[in-house]
Amino acid sequence: MATIAQTPEQRLATAAALPAAIELDGINKHFGPVHANRDIHLTVRRGTVHGIVGENGAGKSTLMSILYGFYTADSGTIRVDGKAVTITDSRHALALGIGMVHQHFMLVDNFTVIENIVLGAEDSALLGRTLSKARAQLKQLATDYGLEVDPDALIEDLSVGQQQRVEILKALYRGADILILDEPTGVLTPAEADHLFRILRKLRDEGKTIILITHKLREIMAITDEVSVMRQGAMVKTLITEQTSPGELAELMVGRRVLLRVEKGPANPGKVMLAVENLVVVDDLKVPRVKNVSFQVRAGEIVGIAGVAGNGQSELLEAISGMRDQSLGQVIINGQPVSAFGDDGAARLREAGLAHVPEDRLRMGLVTNFLEWENSILGYQNDYGQGLGLDVAKAKAEARERIAQYDIRPANTDLKSANFSGGNQQKIVLAREMERNPDVLIVGQPTRGVDIGAIEFIHNQIIKMRDAGKAILLVSVELDEIRALSDRILVLFDGQIVGEADPATADEGELGLLMAGVHDNAGSTDAARLPEHVTPVEKTLTEMSPLPNKDVQQ
């Protein structure tokens, strides 16, 4: 066991001499129509920290779940320490020395630390012996790796960072040699993250192998020896961390989409169709999320709202579309103020000519248990049939038309919506909202989880709507999408519009600064001011901009 700190090259050289800790060969995994992992090859060397990066839905977590025995791969082989194995469940994975620290901790809140650690690893029905053995071992682990936690503290009394340490201890107590951490810093404060990294380095120096799943490039650069990039279920490339850069990794992560451009002519803005005046939205915890926002969208233009996720975009969209009660201010559609208050506000807004493609189609835009045709009239059900009755025949006939128009597959109005792929579900929602001929279209995350082909189609539909003279408000976490589609970009930071940019002239750096809250009237701000809840990909985006980043302690 190597106990002296080595340079990365030394580590890799040492590791190369040993059989690889983990070798994945041709791993495939399907979930229904989704090919979550395609032909994955991966070699993780012993005694190294191996990063796995990729966007949401790239297949990282699926791959690790296969390794940990939650799923079995459809095909492919797994070798641990050079021996081919079939991992059937997590107990088996542990027996092979693989431990996992999940993104969402699997701890019993009202148990103590030590009780959680022995849970499932008790030696006998009586706990006394196990507990005293665990206590001794825990003390050893604490001194070895700097993993100090009070063994008798209740989990619910611990900070998130400490809870994570308990998860790591749990894995180590069970004899884990290979530790998988799934998005470990997502819930941590920067100080806690630094502490975690110190622990991980120590573990590595003691000979443990660590697989770190993340989408924060900063962490990859700071702690890993090697890094593998995943994109859309495939392993794109494995690189030695020292020989790569965040820029290269980002490009590999998002693939060609960086170059995404949409063909569109100049905008022809007409009269103001959507005006938002002094909008204030307060969330369920009474925290203001949108602070006095005013803007206008004209007929025939696309206004994009850019911002790091969690800066009030969702709340803004929800308030404008009648999904939220606690809002002040006014929404004016086509010159008429519309009340968005009350739990039927969405109906009044629709009547006034507003259509809404929600950010989260599964939670809001669709009833997944409904048949396709039922979802194709959701929100417009009162337009079908006279009196009480619902004109099912008419609804189905229109649903069939839309299926043809939008190429929704499978072309079956009587299929449960849950059985459609993400892209087709999104098309069901888009077709429903766009084909109503609305005056104003609000679109949130139009291409989230949608495949490349559908993205192009969706983008073209949005442009077509604009050219037909509709006022379009677009919110997306994909900055490229905002830049490609919008005629004007408004940047939202901390619930306020902090700037406006012209997509034709604004460069990524300029937008990144705005999104990070750095603008003329706010003085200088740094990335440390980013709210804690921002999702890592977006954080990465801003971190890629030329900002004085708070670096991880080396």
Next chain:
Amino acid sequence: MSARVPLPRWVDVALLPLLNVVLAFLIGGIVVVMVGQNPLEAVGIMLYGAFGYGSGFGYTLYYTTDFIFAGLAVSLAYHAGLFNIGPEGQAYVAGLGVILVALALNGQPWFLTVPAMVLAGGLFGAAWAFIPGYLQAKRGSHIVITTILFNFIAVSMMGYIISKILKPANVGSDESAPIDAISRVPQLRLFWELFKNSPVNISFFLALIALAAVYWLIWHTKFGFAMRALGHNPTAARYAGISNAKVIMITMALAGALAGMVAVNNVGGVQGRLILNFVSGAGFVGVAVAFMGKGHPIGVALSALLFGALYQGGQELAFSMPGITREMIVTIQALVILFTGAMGDMLRPPLERIFRPRVSASAGDV
């Protein structure tokens, strides 16, 4: 993580419940053997008692009527995501409405009194269910808790009203004044000799109409659409501009009105007076009926018939085979509820294994 494998529809709605019932009877048969009786003879008596002769069949249909209404009251609410445990109390309070209009119109022919009784029973039942609905919609009080509690309140309130207000001075037992025979809900034996002295009355046809109406309401009206949207996904319902509060309150009122029809069947059709605790558990059976019938009117009709037959056949059995006590019959009924309700999916995994290849083969032509 393992998703439910979809079974062919007929397996899901017919074969699985049938197997559950058979299993319940097998276990029940073992119990019968254990007390030294012949289970085959017992089944024979039950079947004969429930279907074998006119009067028995009439009783079966009478109980079935109650269970259809109560089952629909639970099913309807369930489609809006509401678990209505209150048909018992809703039916009881509806009895007050039925008796009040019946006594007010006493002496009038049935074709005048019956619509009035239906209306009044519906209104009273609806009002009693509306309160929990309102509390759920506006105050977030959980409907399961409130409907259960409203059953208790109904018992106390109705006990007071019957014994202290409605009871005529010269009557010994706790009951209201009787309705004249001419004003009662006509029993079917007046038209069909077959049903001899059984209480089945034209409420049975009302129940059949209610089944069709609920089917239409759930799947062929705008309100039904809103209700189902709410039941499956409240956020999406709100997105669709469907007022959650409004749908909850209207649905509960409709469910209460359906439960109220139990009172028309009993108070108007059989007793001809309002007696203490006349619902006697029919409302609770409705919960089992709704679940066994998977909330679908056809399923509700079939499971209501099964429970009606169990009730009637069971009483016949207790009468004909003294070795089998009343408690034994309750045990068998409980086994049916246990196997079809609580353990209804026990046989699902083996069925899934049996039908899996056929499912994937037929998926292509869906």
